[in-house]
Amino acid sequence: MASNPSYKERKVITIGVVSELTGLTERQIRYYEERKLIFPERSAKGNRKYSFMDVEQLIEIANKREEGVQTYEIRQEMLKDKRKDEKKHRRELLRGEINARFGIQKE
Incomplete structure (x- = not known):
């Protein structure tokens, strides 16, 4: 029996909210998805859904990019x-x- 994901793992946050939380543009977030650094789920209508863990990962990515990585x-x-x-x-x-x-x- 599969366990329910923790609140940090649930993919429920829209790209607009992720953008506000991280300070990244929606285009940057989509770019990181294209580069296979982040893996959002898609809703039935095709909208990207992110988790709090994704938000944390995006912040780490942004920090590394600022360092030139x-x-x-x-x-x-x-x-x-x-x-x-x-x-x-x-x-x-x-x-x-x-x-x-x-x-x-x-x-």
Whole structure:
């Protein structure tokens, strides 16, 4: 059974509100989507919907861009972080399976 996403993960914020929250223009936000740095969902009418986590990510992207970091470099860093997180998650799952198999209790 899938758990409900936290309020920070729910994609409910419109691009106009995201623009106000981040100080980015709607065009900048769409550009970051084109560069595969942000992944909004679409409503039934095709409107972009963002989460609070997306807003936080956009602020980080904007800060890095102000420092002169290129979007390609930001994307590479995001992919590296994602792989690291996936690896950590797999390790935790494996540890849990081993502990369950051998009856090891967590202290």
